Amino acid sequence: MIPAADWTLCALADRLATGEVSAVEVTRAYLDRIEALDAAVGAYLTVDAAGALAQAETADRHRGEGPLAGVPIALKDIFLTRGLRTTCASRILEDFVPPYDGTVVRRLREAGAVILGKLNMDEFAMGSSTENSAFRRTGNPWALDRTPGGSSGGSSAAVAARLCAGSLGTDTGGSIRQPAALCGIVGLKPTYGRVSRFGVVAFASSLDQVGPMGRTVRDVGRLLEVVAGHDPYDATSAAVPVPGGLGELPQGADLRGVRLGVPREYFPETGLQPAVERAVRAAIEQLRDLGAEIVDVSLPHTKYAVATYYLVAPAEASSNLARYDGVRYGLRVTADDLQGMYAETRGQGFGAEVKRRILLGTFALSAGYYDAYYRKAGQVRTLIRRDFDDVFERVDAIVTPTSPTTAFKLGERLDDPLQMYLADIFTLSCNLAGLPGLSVPCGFDEADLPIGLQLLGRPFDEAGLLRIGAAYEDATPWKARLPGDPPEVRR
Amino acid sequence: MAARNDFTDPERVAHVAKLARLALTPEEQAVLGRQLADILRAVDELAEVDTSGVEPTAFAGPEGTFRAPGQRVAITNAERLANAPEATAGAFRVPRVL
Numbered sequence: 001m002i003p004a005a006d007w008t009l010c011a012l013a014d015r016l017a018t019g020e021v022s023a024v025e026v027t028r029a030y031l032d033r034i035e036a037l038d039a040a041v042g043a044y045l046t047v048d049a050a051g052a053l054a055q056a057e058t059a060d061r062h063r064g065e066g067p068l069a070g071v072p073i074a075l076k077d078i079f080l081t082r083g084l085r086t087t088c089a090s091r092i093l094e095d096f097v098p099p100y101d102g103t104v105v106r107r108l109r110e111a112g113a114v115i116l117g118k119l120n121m122d123e124f125a126m127g128s129s130t131e132n133s134a135f136r137r138t139g140n141p142w143a144l145d146r147t148p149g150g151s152s153g154g155s156s157a158a159v160a161a162r163l164c165a166g167s168l169g170t171d172t173g174g175s176i177r178q179p180a181a182l183c184g185i186v187g188l189k190p191t192y193g194r195v196s197r198f199g200v201v202a203f204a205s206s207l208d209q210v211g212p213m214g215r216t217v218r219d220v221g222r223l224l225e226v227v228a229g230h231d232p233y234d235a236t237s238a239a240v241p242v243p244g245g246l247g248e249l250p251q252g253a254d255l256r257g258v259r260l261g262v263p264r265e266y267f268p269e270t271g272l273q274p275a276v277e278r279a280v281r282a283a284i285e286q287l288r289d290l291g292a293e294i295v296d297v298s299l300p301h302t303k304y305a306v307a308t309y310y311l312v313a314p315a316e317a318s319s320n321l322a323r324y325d326g327v328r329y330g331l332r333v334t335a336d337d338l339q340g341m342y343a344e345t346r347g348q349g350f351g352a353e354v355k356r357r358i359l360l361g362t363f364a365l366s367a368g369y370y371d372a373y374y375r376k377a378g379q380v381r382t383l384i385r386r387d388f389d390d391v392f393e394r395v396d397a398i399v400t401p402t403s404p405t406t407a408f409k410l411g412e413r414l415d416d417p418l419q420m421y422l423a424d425i426f427t428l429s430c431n432l433a434g435l436p437g438l439s440v441p442c443g444f445d446e447a448d449l450p451i452g453l454q455l456l457g458r459p460f461d462e463a464g465l466l467r468i469g470a471a472y473e474d475a476t477p478w479k480a481r482l483p484g485d486p487p488e489v490r491r
Numbered sequence: 492m493a494a495r496n497d498f499t500d501p502e503r504v505a506h507v508a509k510l511a512r513l514a515l516t517p518e519e520q521a522v523l524g525r526q527l528a529d530i531l532r533a534v535d536e537l538a539e540v541d542t543s544g545v546e547p548t549a550f551a552g553p554e555g556t557f558r559a560p561g562q563r564v565a566i567t568n569a570e571r572l573a574n575a576p577e578a579t580a581g582a583f584r585v586p587r588v589l
Binding site for chain 1: 498504511512523526527529530531533534535537538540545546548549550551552563564566570571573574575576583586587588
């Protein structure tokens with residue numbers, strides 16, 4: 001069998017375009033790895049072998065037509081896929097089969113991509129460890145008893161374990177960047193409005209954004225080019241042109257003329273794992289060696305991001321999730337009357353974290369508490385945005401750790417929601433301010449667990465972030481390090 | 492502050508659960524109530540931020556991106572009903588309301 005899984009997405013796409021390999025043999029190679037290895041990793045909720053092979057055959061008949069022709073991709077199970085079950089890892093959508101493709105799925109298909117299946121996640125994207133899935137646990141390919149991060153943990157695990165060539169996730173408070181960091185891959189949360197959210201199950205609509213996850217910065221750039229851009233189906237989608245060439249960024253570029261800000265609030269005296277701080281400080285020196293100017297900056301309202309986020313996001317979620325009522329789709333639990341049916345359906349259909357956030361959000365929006373909680377959080381959100389506006393007058397991008405720790409043990413934080421929320425302490429502000437954020441691997445801790453470097457940019461400057469990320473990636477050895485395969489368990 | 496967010500009071504949890512149309516078991520009510528009280532204590536730190544005269548942000552997109560959706564996806568009634576828990580005569584069936 002061909003070693004298709006050893007190639008980056010860009011290298012694979014190039015080999016497919018020249019006809020060196022066929023889409024069918026590449027897809028078979030990936031399906032074989034999923035069959036052999038996913039029982040141990042637990043990344044997939046649904047594998048669509050027949051559909052993937054049919055798409056691969058089509059790609060082989062139209063070789064080279066489309067930037068992803070024949071490239072096997074897998075999707076977080078939050079993207080609506082026509083005819084293919086979409087659960088959001090929730091009992092309430094266990095049997096839901098969408099009647100249409102979301103915009104990004106349509107764009108992937110038009111680019112020739114092969115969709116292998118749907119990946120595990122925290123239920124409704126609420127969580128930081130993928131343990132809130134109603135269906136299965138996902139292990140980190142670097143240490144299977146540890147979390148792959150969340151909520152896009154199926155995506156990060158599948159990319160790291162080479163069970164797909166690339167993936168799409170969603171990021172509401174860090175759900176692309178934190179799992180990317182914990183699994184040693186690259187993840188991009190684009191600017192709010194950059195990628196269409198049409199056909200993506202909504203969690204918190206002013207924060208949600210779709211983004212690519214891959215093994216290299218250029219892989220992520222290639223995927224972004226395909227899915228980004230204005231979409232008339234999404235009223236919040238921005239009519240801002242998408243730059244080209246993001247998959248072909250020049251090799252070995254330097255960073256002369258680039259000013260990078262290092263915010264002191266992202267290096268707290270407690271809570272930051274020493275190995276993470278060492279790796280990120282070393283990465284900053286590497287960026288300086290590449291020619292970047294490093295500037296100390298301050299984002300003074302950073303400490304309030306967690307509290308702000310955990311009012312804004314649950315408030316929006318409590319409203320968005322009102323649609324799961326047992327009437328039009330999803331689970332229905334019968335009761336004597338309509339109100340009882342709503343309450344029982346939702347009580348049995350949602351997991352604990354989703355219930356926590358619905359209650360919190362309902363409370364924050366309720367009469368008598370709205371001003372003290374929801375409105376107050378919106379005001380602090382304004383101050384957080386202004387912090388970034390001020391700093392971006394002086395620097396081109398901001399450099400921080402992505403996550404305060406490396407991957408923690410499965411089960412370790414399950415009974416302590418507040419502790420779990422702190423996993424996103426460095427990623428939340430980016431969503432509150434609507435900015436783009438990139439996580440790239442920047443080393444390993446003593447236990448050989450990956451560490452991520454976060455780059456935050458000006459609105460719609462994904463290209464700038466990818467350019468910095470590619471220069472750093474080219475100058476460091478991290479992308480060459482891959483986790484070993486887990487033991488084979490064929491069912 | 493404690494009084495306004497006292498989720499340790501089971502009646503408070505029950506009231507918010509009713510607003511959210513969520514049936515909770517007594518055990519869930521107790522555990523969720525404790526956890527929500529902890530979370531609200533933590534978010535209360537926002538009270539120390541001076542926000543006088545600051546307009547709230549509800550949407551962090553660039554200016555002028557709001558527009559009416561230009562198109563809708565065409566779905567047949569049969570497709571719409573295919574995921575219905577219960578359908579009858581081309582419509583969703585629900586328990587008697589009146």
